[in-house]
Amino acid sequence: MRRTIGVQQVEDIALGAAVLGTGGGGDPYIGRLMATQAIQDCGPVELVTVDEMADDDWSVCIAMMGAPTVMVEKIPGGKEAEHAFRAVESYLGRPIRFLYSIEAGGINSTIPITLAAQLRMPLLDLDGMGRAFPEVQMVTHSLFGITATPFTMADEKGNSAVLSTIDNRWMETFARSIAVNMGATAHIAAYAASGKQQKEAAVLGTISLAETIGREIRAARSAHVDVVERICAVTNGFIVFHGKIVDVQRRTVAGFARGEALLEGIGEDTGQKMTIQFQNENLIAQRDGEVVVSVPDLITMVEDETGEPVTTEGLRYGYRVKVLGIPCHPHWRIPKGLEVVGPRYFGYNIDYVPVEQRVKSLSRSK
Amino acid sequence: MRRTIGVQQVEDIALGAAVLGTGGGGDPYIGRLMATQAIQDCGPVELVTVDEMADDDWSVCIAMMGAPTVMVEKIPGGKEAEHAFRAVESYLGRPIRFLYSIEAGGINSTIPITLAAQLRMPLLDLDGMGRAFPEVQMVTHSLFGITATPFTMADEKGNSAVLSTIDNRWMETFARSIAVNMGATAHIAAYAASGKQQKEAAVLGTISLAETIGREIRAARSAHVDVVERICAVTNGFIVFHGKIVDVQRRTVAGFARGEALLEGIGEDTGQKMTIQFQNENLIAQRDGEVVVSVPDLITMVEDETGEPVTTEGLRYGYRVKVLGIPCHPHWRIPKGLEVVGPRYFGYNIDYVPVEQRVKSLSRSK
Numbered sequence: 001m002r003r004t005i006g007v008q009q010v011e012d013i014a015l016g017a018a019v020l021g022t023g024g025g026g027d028p029y030i031g032r033l034m035a036t037q038a039i040q041d042c043g044p045v046e047l048v049t050v051d052e053m054a055d056d057d058w059s060v061c062i063a064m065m066g067a068p069t070v071m072v073e074k075i076p077g078g079k080e081a082e083h084a085f086r087a088v089e090s091y092l093g094r095p096i097r098f099l100y101s102i103e104a105g106g107i108n109s110t111i112p113i114t115l116a117a118q119l120r121m122p123l124l125d126l127d128g129m130g131r132a133f134p135e136v137q138m139v140t141h142s143l144f145g146i147t148a149t150p151f152t153m154a155d156e157k158g159n160s161a162v163l164s165t166i167d168n169r170w171m172e173t174f175a176r177s178i179a180v181n182m183g184a185t186a187h188i189a190a191y192a193a194s195g196k197q198q199k200e201a202a203v204l205g206t207i208s209l210a211e212t213i214g215r216e217i218r219a220a221r222s223a224h225v226d227v228v229e230r231i232c233a234v235t236n237g238f239i240v241f242h243g244k245i246v247d248v249q250r251r252t253v254a255g256f257a258r259g260e261a262l263l264e265g266i267g268e269d270t271g272q273k274m275t276i277q278f279q280n281e282n283l284i285a286q287r288d289g290e291v292v293v294s295v296p297d298l299i300t301m302v303e304d305e306t307g308e309p310v311t312t313e314g315l316r317y318g319y320r321v322k323v324l325g326i327p328c329h330p331h332w333r334i335p336k337g338l339e340v341v342g343p344r345y346f347g348y349n350i351d352y353v354p355v356e357q358r359v360k361s362l363s364r365s366k
Numbered sequence: 367m368r369r370t371i372g373v374q375q376v377e378d379i380a381l382g383a384a385v386l387g388t389g390g391g392g393d394p395y396i397g398r399l400m401a402t403q404a405i406q407d408c409g410p411v412e413l414v415t416v417d418e419m420a421d422d423d424w425s426v427c428i429a430m431m432g433a434p435t436v437m438v439e440k441i442p443g444g445k446e447a448e449h450a451f452r453a454v455e456s457y458l459g460r461p462i463r464f465l466y467s468i469e470a471g472g473i474n475s476t477i478p479i480t481l482a483a484q485l486r487m488p489l490l491d492l493d494g495m496g497r498a499f500p501e502v503q504m505v506t507h508s509l510f511g512i513t514a515t516p517f518t519m520a521d522e523k524g525n526s527a528v529l530s531t532i533d534n535r536w537m538e539t540f541a542r543s544i545a546v547n548m549g550a551t552a553h554i555a556a557y558a559a560s561g562k563q564q565k566e567a568a569v570l571g572t573i574s575l576a577e578t579i580g581r582e583i584r585a586a587r588s589a590h591v592d593v594v595e596r597i598c599a600v601t602n603g604f605i606v607f608h609g610k611i612v613d614v615q616r617r618t619v620a621g622f623a624r625g626e627a628l629l630e631g632i633g634e635d636t637g638q639k640m641t642i643q644f645q646n647e648n649l650i651a652q653r654d655g656e657v658v659v660s661v662p663d664l665i666t667m668v669e670d671e672t673g674e675p676v677t678t679e680g681l682r683y684g685y686r687v688k689v690l691g692i693p694c695h696p697h698w699r700i701p702k703g704l705e706v707v708g709p710r711y712f713g714y715n716i717d718y719v720p721v722e723q724r725v726k727s728l729s730r731s732k
Contacts, residue, residue, distance in 0.1 A: 159536055162528040170525055177543040 025106020216237030378580030391472020419561030593673030
C-alpha cells in the first residue's frame, strides 16, 4: 500500500515518534524543520509497505548517531546523509531502492524522510526497533542475523568512514568512537536489507503508527477530549501512574546519560510514588518499589493535559505527567531479544515480565 | 636498481631501522620473526628504487599502528595486512604494484617486508619519514599534498575500517581511536602514491640505509672496531654525549608515553649531565641545560660498546650509552615540515637549529 508524507504528516510522525521514543532521541525540532524544507523543495515522500519490495530489492537505514543535545545545536551541512547512503551503495555494488528508519523517536524519525525527499526515493513503513534504543546493535535485524556492515558515517566537514565488523556489537564500539571524533554527531547509513529480510526481521508499520499517534493527539486536542486516553487506544498502552515530577537526578556513566526521576502521585494516585530510571531512554518504572514496566516495553511520560511527550532531557520539577506503559514488538520478547535489550543488559537485576501482565496486579484501574 | 632482501638483510634492516627509530617503534623482535618466516616460506623480497616505478604506477604503505608494548604481545593473525592492502586497492579501483614503509624503526621496518614476501610484490627503497614519528600525518608525503585517504585498517578478529578525511591530521584522530578499539594495535594501509608523487615526496633510500647501518654494526662487532664510530660514519651523525643513565621518569599524557631520561657523563663527558625528553620517540637532548639536538633531527641512544640501539621503553638505570645526533631529511627542515614535526608541535618552546650547527658550539670534540 502506498501513501504520501507531506508537511502535515511530518509533523504527525515526529510527534507520534516522540511517544514511541520513550524519552530518548532528543528534541525532534531541527529534524522536523529539515524534513519539511526537503518536502517543500522536492515534493512529498512516498511511504510504502514492505509488500512493495521484491525479495531481492535492497533497502538501507539512514540515521544520526551521537549525542541528541549536540544534534540540535550543530546543524548538518546538508550532504552528509547522501554521502553515507552512496557509500553503502558503492560498497555493496548494487542499487538501493528504499530507505528506512532505524528507530522511532527524536531526530531519527525524520532524517530518512529528508533524504527520501531529496533523492525522490520511497520510504518503507517499518523500523528496526518499534521504539528508540541507545545502541547500534539494538535492532530486530540483529536477531535475524542481518549485519550492520557496511556501516558508513559522514560528518559536515567532509570526513567519512566505512566500517565492517564481525558482529553488530563491535559495530557499536567502532561507530561510537568515530561519532565522538566527528564532533559528537554523525550521519550514518547501515543495515542494508533485502525485501526478504525486511519481511522477516523488521518492525512493520512503525511509521504509520507514529503518524496515527500524532494525528490522534492533534485531533483530541482540537476536540477537547482526553488526549492520553487516545494515545493508549492506538498504542495498546496503559496509564501506570499520574503524578508530578518532584526530583530528577542525572549522572554520566560510561558515556550515557543515566538518571532517575521521582514522581509524587496526584488524582487517584495521590499518596503513591513512582521512580523512573533512564539511560538516554526510560528503562524501568517502579511504583512504591514494585516494577510496573521495564525494557523492552515502552515507558513514556506525557503531559497530562496536552499529551505532549516529555524527553529525558526535558524532565523538570513540577511537570504533571501521565506515565504510559506500552507493549513492545514481539521480536523483543523472545530470549534472544531480551539478551540484547532486556533489563539485565542495562544492568538491572530483574526478570522481564510483559507490561500487560504486570499491570494486572496494579491496584489502580486503567 | 634492484636488490633482494633475504633473511640476513631482514636482520640488518631491523637493526639499522632501530637506530633510525630514535627510541620509538618498540621492540622489533616479533616483526623480524614474521618477516623471516615469510621469506623462508615465499622467497626473498625484491627491493627496488623509485626509478623502477613508472609515473603512473601505484604504491601503498603497510604498517602497524598503536601501542608498541601491545604489538609484541598480541601476535597478528596473519591476514590483516593483506586485508588492509586489498581494501585500498578496491577503494582506488586500480592495481597497486609496489609496497613501502611508512617509517624506519621498530616493527614498521619489517611489516611491509612480510607482506611483500607473501604477495610476491616489490618493496620500494624509501619511506615517509627517514626516522620514526608518533602520528599519522607526520610523513613527508603530507608536505606534498598527498592524502592518507583511503586509510584502511584491519584487526586479527576480522574487523576493518576504510577512512576518508579532509586532511591527514583528521586521519590521525579517527585512526587512533579505531586502533584503540581494535585492541591497541591494528594493521593499516594508506598513503597510496604514484611513481611521480614518490619521486618528489618520499625519503629515498631509507631501507638500504637501514640495511647498511645494520651491516656495519654487525661487521664492526666481528672486527672489534668502534661500533659507534661506524654508525656515525654511515649516518653523518655526531656523538653528543657519553654517559650513564641515572634516572628515568615516565608519565602518560594525552595518550602518549612522555618522559625524561637523565644521564651522567663518563669518559670525556665526566662531570656533565644530559637530559633527553621523549614522547614515544626521543625529542630533545639538553646538555647542562643547553639544547644540543631537537626534532626533527634524530636522537638515538646506543649501548657504548655494542652499538645496540636503546628504545624509550628499554631505558634502564645504569645503561652506559652514547647519544647520537643525526641530521634529518631536508624535507623536514623547511617551514612547512617544521610546522608538522618541529619542537613547537610537540609543545617545546624552542626554535629548531640543525644538529650540525648546534654541535659546532659544543665544547666536546666529536
